[in-house]
Amino acid sequence: MIRRRGPLTCIELVELVTDYFEGALSRRDRRRFKRHIAGCDGCTAYVEQMRVTMRLLGHLREDSLPPVARDALLHAFRDWKAATG
Amino acid sequence: MAKEAKPKPQDPDAALVARLKRGDESAFMELVERYHASMVRVARTFVASDAVAQEVAQEAWLGVLTGIDRFEGRSSLKTWIFRILVNRARTRGAREARSVPFTSLEREEGETVDPERFLSDGAWGSPPRPWEGQPEERLLASETRDVIRRAIDALPLAQRRVIDLRDVEGLSSDEVVELLDLTEVNQRVLLHRARAKVRQALEDYLGGAR
Numbered sequence: 001m002i003r004r005r006g007p008l009t010c011i012e013l014v015e016l017v018t019d020y021f022e023g024a025l026s027r028r029d030r031r032r033f034k035r036h037i038a039g040c041d042g043c044t045a046y047v048e049q050m051r052v053t054m055r056l057l058g059h060l061r062e063d064s065l066p067p068v069a070r071d072a073l074l075h076a077f078r079d080w081k082a083a084t085g
Numbered sequence: 086m087a088k089e090a091k092p093k094p095q096d097p098d099a100a101l102v103a104r105l106k107r108g109d110e111s112a113f114m115e116l117v118e119r120y121h122a123s124m125v126r127v128a129r130t131f132v133a134s135d136a137v138a139q140e141v142a143q144e145a146w147l148g149v150l151t152g153i154d155r156f157e158g159r160s161s162l163k164t165w166i167f168r169i170l171v172n173r174a175r176t177r178g179a180r181e182a183r184s185v186p187f188t189s190l191e192r193e194e195g196e197t198v199d200p201e202r203f204l205s206d207g208a209w210g211s212p213p214r215p216w217e218g219q220p221e222e223r224l225l226a227s228e229t230r231d232v233i234r235r236a237i238d239a240l241p242l243a244q245r246r247v248i249d250l251r252d253v254e255g256l257s258s259d260e261v262v263e264l265l266d267l268t269e270v271n272q273r274v275l276l277h278r279a280r281a282k283v284r285q286a287l288e289d290y291l292g293g294a295r
Contacts (some may be wrong), residue, residue, distance in 0.1 A: 009207030014198045018277035022258060024269075042212025046198075049213055053284040056224060056233055057252035065122055069139065073117045073146055074110075080150050081108055 008036045013043050017050050094287065098162035105153050116153035117146065120163065123254050124170045130242040130249075131171075131178035141177050144171040149292055164260045167250065171264050193241065197281035213288055236286035240279050 008029075013036050019022070019025050020033050022041045096102075104112035120143060128145075129138035148169040156165055204210040216224075223229065237253075239244055246265060250256045256264070262272050 009203075010209045010212075011196070011198070011200065011203040014197070014281075015277070016161075018273055018280060022273055022276075024273060042209035045213045045215040047283050049216055049288065050280055051201040052216055052224065053280055053287060054252050056229065056287070057248065057280075057283065058255060059225060060230060060233060060253045061119075061123065061255070065118055068181065069121060069125075070114075070117065073121065074114060076146060077110055077113050077150070078145060080147065081110070084108075 008032045010043050014046055017047055096161045102162055127249055128174040130246045131174035133181050141174045145173050187253035197278055219291055232286055232290045236283045244275045247275040251276055
């Protein structure tokens with residue numbers, strides 16, 4: 001998918017962002033990646049937006065539990081405890 | 086017991102494990118608060134309805150209660166709980182004949198960013214506008230969360246599972262690979278496609294109002 005030689009292009013770089021974050025790029029591709037974003041505002045913005053996206057995804061965890069589900073599990077716990085002594 | 090099981094010292098839930106083993110209700114409810122909503126969402130990618138996903142998550146909690154005495158801390162408590170969940174959801178999904186092979190089906194190919202946005206030499210023609218000017222309150226506002234949720238819900242199931250476990254729930258790549266029987270490469274591909282689509286949804290939403 002990506003060319004072996006020469007500098008990365010933007011359309012190639014955007015497909016490598018997760019590999020970059022995950023440390024899955026070869027040393028050489030990592031260097032090409034960094035060299036490219038150092039001189040490219042569009043890709044810098046793209047990479048930054050992927051970072052923000054990941055951060056905001058992490059905040060979804062704070063979504064609260066519906067009381068109905070909470071009560072059902074509380075009852076399940078009490079039943080279980082009563083049954084096991 | 087001859088040998089003492091060594092819980093990983095870095096498991097932030099180690100104290101909860103001990104309390105749960107003693108049958109502590111508040112420890113159980115703390116875990117429920119923390120993981121149940123995610124568990125239902127992950128279960129939902131294996132089964133056909135929200136109601137069944139709720140049921141599966143509840144069953145998984147019973148599995149947690151009956152199994153906690155055997156939990157030795159070889160994985161984190163969170164991973165262990167999600168493993169129980171995924172196993173039950175998978176079994177239930179198979180019974181419903183809705184089991185989706187993880188890697189084969191829904192294989193998508195191609196670009197994650199609209200190729201129209203690039204010039205013929207591969208450089209940006211229509212680059213993203215930086216979000217630096219976006220106030221943090223807007224990024225964290227409930228409307229923005231809804232945009233993200235809707236984007237996740239629209240993803241193919243395998244991508245949804247991976248992004249939920251990795252980015253929402255914060256499991257490690259190793260943990261998710263093991264949990265979902267994926268190869269590392271496959272997991273990264275699914276994660277990348279999922280993130281790219283959520284980013285695009287955010288760009289559509291945030292970009293419009295500047």
